[in-house]
Amino acid sequence: MLAGFCAVVRKRLAGIDALAAQSDLLLVDLRGNLGGFGREARLLALALTREPLARTLDLFATGTPGQVKLVEQHNDASCGSIATPRPLLVWTDAGTRSSGEFMATWLWSAGAITIGERTIGAGGGRDADAAGTQLPHSGMRVKYSGNFSVFDNGTRLQSGQTDELALLDLVSQNRFAPSRARPFAIQAVGLAPDVPLPTTASDLLDGGRSGIERAVARLIQSKRLPASVSQR
Helix, strand or coil, X not given: CHHHHHXXXXXXXXXXXXXXXXXXXXXXXXXXXXXXXXXXXXXXXXXXXXXCCCEEEEXXXXXXXXXXXXXXXXXXXXXXXXXXXXXXXXEECCCCCHHHHHHHHHHHHCCCEEEECCCCCCCCCCCCCCCXXXXXXXXXXXXXXXXXXXXXXXXCCCCEEEEHHHHHHHHCHHHHCXXXXXXXXXXXXXXXXXXXXXXXXXXXXXXXXXXXXXXXXXXXXXXXXXXXXXXX
């Protein structure tokens, strides 16, 4: 399946590279993106940047009070990356969830600027091998998103057992704000945008063009984007 996905990514990269050659920045619109397969989302994120993505570790209960288990997510070989890197804007809203939310987080960890609204904080999917939870009256078993993921731009966290409170102290700093300098989490709190951009009625009429113009103007004013962006 991944081999076929890589073939699609490489074909898309050709179009993205052609667009990047004529552009000052690239916009990744993840509004309303409900997600899909996380491994494919990570490969696509890798294709859009040459910067490393944050390592992602899933957290599980161990049965030992005060101890949790971290398991680093599998990293597949890259499908290729953009030939002409450009500043990345990632547009999110409350409908950005699951692997769409992870993709926004991975790109942000690699230096992309997020704009729009806070993501929903739904976290990743569910463990396909999990037995599920039995409902008390019907006896039916349900599966749900039972994992909690932690992102780490460095090597501070490793797979294995770790102290639960120490981990919580790390990721809860600054009210669970994401950080490129320490481990962080987005479960239940979402990924807050660098540039808040609430959707307006005009955005619904023009597909968001005026919103992008507002965001770019603010980024130029704060010198996070060069002034030349507005001249092309």
